[in-house]
Amino acid sequence: MATPVLDKVEAEAAASPYITATFRIRRFNPEISDEATWEDFQVEIDPKERVLDALHKIKWELDGSLTFRRSCAHGICGSDAMRINGKNRLACKTLIKDINPEKPITVEAIKGLTVLKDLVVDMEPFFQAYRDVMPFLVTEGNEPTRERLQSPEDRERFDDTTKCILCAACTSSCPVFWNDGQYFGPAAIVNAHRFIFDSRDEAGEQRLEILNDRDGVWRCRTTFNCTDACPRGIEVTKAIQEVKRALITRRF
Amino acid sequence: MKIHKYDTVIVGAGGAGMRAAIEATKRSRTAVLTKLYPTRSHTGAAQGGMAAALANVEEDNWEWHTFDTIKGGDYLVDQDAAEILAKEAIDAVLDLEKMGLPFGRTPKGEIDQRRFGGHSRNHGEAPVRRACYSGDRTGHMILQTLYQNCIKEGVEFFNEFYVLDQLIVEVDGVKRSAGVVAYELATGEIHVFQAKSVIYASGGTGKFFKVTSNAHTLTGDGQAACYRRGLPLEDMEFFQFHPTGIWRMGILLTEGARGEGGILRNKDGERFMEKYAPVMKDLASRDVVSRAIYTEIREGRGCGPEGDHVFLDLTHLPPEQLDAKLPDITEFARTYLGIEPYTDPIPIQPTAHYAMGGIPTNVEGEVLADNTTVVPGLYAAGEVACVSVHGANRLGTNSLLDINVFGRRSGIAAAEYSAKADFVELPENPAELVQEQVERLRNSTGNERVAELRKELQETMDANVMVFRTEQTIKTAVEKIGELRARYKNVSVQDKGKRFNTDLLEAIELGNLLDLAEVMAVSALARKESRGGHYREDFPNRDDVNFMRHTMAYREVTADGQDSVRLDYKPVVQTRYQPMERKY
Known part of the structure; x- marks a missing residue:
């Protein structure tokens, strides 16, 4: 190794940035109590680590009963949307240093869906809304032998909404959804948008009719919470506006 | 305990499981049991592409793809299976397009293709554009598209059902599958699923490594369930280390980054892959590149104060190209490292990525109880399985291909078996x-x-x-x-x-x-x-005289309950290609 020993020692001293952060977590376990409570955990952690790392540290070293969903740990599977310091985020995409670890960091389940245990919510209503917008390509006539052609411009038209990972951060940040779970919610509309604006698809009219429903796009009050919450950077509110416009003009 | 009865049960809802489910649901009463919500599966983390010799952008054919796959696997590949993989790749990609997958497009509107490690023109002459892609989220789009089509087909999912045991019953001296036992995460209840056929599609085992691109949930559940019931595991010593994981975290940065022109550099800024692979350079196969990186590190040419990583350099690529072709991985660098890839190279190290080995199957996805005997009614596809199309080293983009080709094949084969077979009686007290x-x-x-x-x-x-x-x-x-x-x-x-x-x-x-x-x-x-x-x-060195053979590992249990691993070997299927020295 070419690096002198002294440098290494210095580097290690500089790279010893552990801090003690307080995680204030909303706990709920109906097997124990019908009441949800806040519980504080002190965690020694490098602030460049993720909130998910802190939750793992708590689960693995302090309290094995702390329950949350997670899988890929880098923002692509959509398992770990939660409310961190009052904002919807993915725990695996939120670095501790970016959310002011000087103060207690609050972590709670996303809102508007029934909490089943700690940070785990019932995702079924969310996926039901998704299924209701016909989230699949519909075409008529005979299939071509090779691929359907689509120009790069037509492909680009719906690129943004193909990024959705169905984490529910947007839908569960929406005040309309909090007040009325019947509303389709931003994620379902985003996924309808993905097909309505796909030049290969032929069921745009049907999807627009579904979203013309009393629980459809017209409930959106453009508060932009969904756009702020999206961990994939999708312009959710814009997509909803485009669906609204398509409903008026019937052009898409 | 609840008992359910289905014709076909699929364990796992990633790419292979859902591709199988689309076929099986059309043909038989099918249930998909999955530890995770389907869209959480790790297929979604695959980035760079799916190989198929479409020849949309330059001359290519499936025979070249077959050769590259066999050479990439260092000749441990079963060549009949590799031929099927490469040949059916073309329809597998076209099928996905028809299901709605938003592939990147050429100016003519066809599916665009990019370069990838180990994929070459005419048996190693030069890199070829064979990987069909959707930005750097190809796996995400495959997972979403398959889930969407599962909804369309009305596939029945049991979400957050964790399969813990494979029921094997001996009927007239033949081991047969009777079903599976699952644990329902929401309630803690145990469920027995009696099924005429069972398909394992539960993914890999990467979580036994620390630095890995694998999800927390990739814990080899399917392999372990079968192994514990006396079925063999094939070629488990072969594990792929992807060259470009984010330093210390292991998060995958696609090989597509090098396919787009990215270069690996050591602390002297040297493009060191030129020394190790003069033709393919940074696009040599993954095992070659990972060894080269560690050789650089061991010889003192690693980067950083501890000399424990090298750089993936994208700074010479136009920002527009990065935004269009590699938006996710450039964002990973910004999010997790605070690095701007437009202007700064990204610290990387090899990361445990993919199990080449797994549950042995034939090309129809049927699981083998030994070198030749099929377990009637038991199937496996995807990373959990070993067909073997990847041999000793998988080529990039061949896993998204594998899950589609062999997911489809096993889905059809299992459902057709269900149509003609009877249920195997459950053992007494199955759970x-x-x-x-x-x-x-x-x-x-x-x-x-x-x-x-x-x-x-x-x-x-x-x-x-x-x-x-x-x-x-x-x-x-x-x-x-x-x-x-x-x-x-x-x-x-x-x-x-x-x-x-x-x-x-x-x-x-x-x-x-x-x-x-x-x-x-x-x-x-x-x-x-x-x-x-x-x-x-x-x-x-490679030793074809003694080791041109697949490892078959069995669990042996003595009378006093002590278990150990017994090894046996299986011949490699060779058709057209004689083993040669591997150079890139």
């Missing part, structure tokens, strides 16, 4: 093993912690059976794994509840990882040669 396992863990008062054992396992695996191995390091790993398996008997969980007991789930997953780590290390110890992803410093 016994699972009930015992769950109750033992829930009630244990032992003093060992799951997290501690898992950490020690991951550390020993990283230190001893990663890119470079020797007899000494592997023996160290075998010994350590033995110790951890003994301590595992004393493991306890803090959460004693029934609802969403993920503490218990992690304990079960750890048991699977320990069993499979042992199989891997024992298999690696016996293979005294270097081939593909298995590199022995004490035996640095």
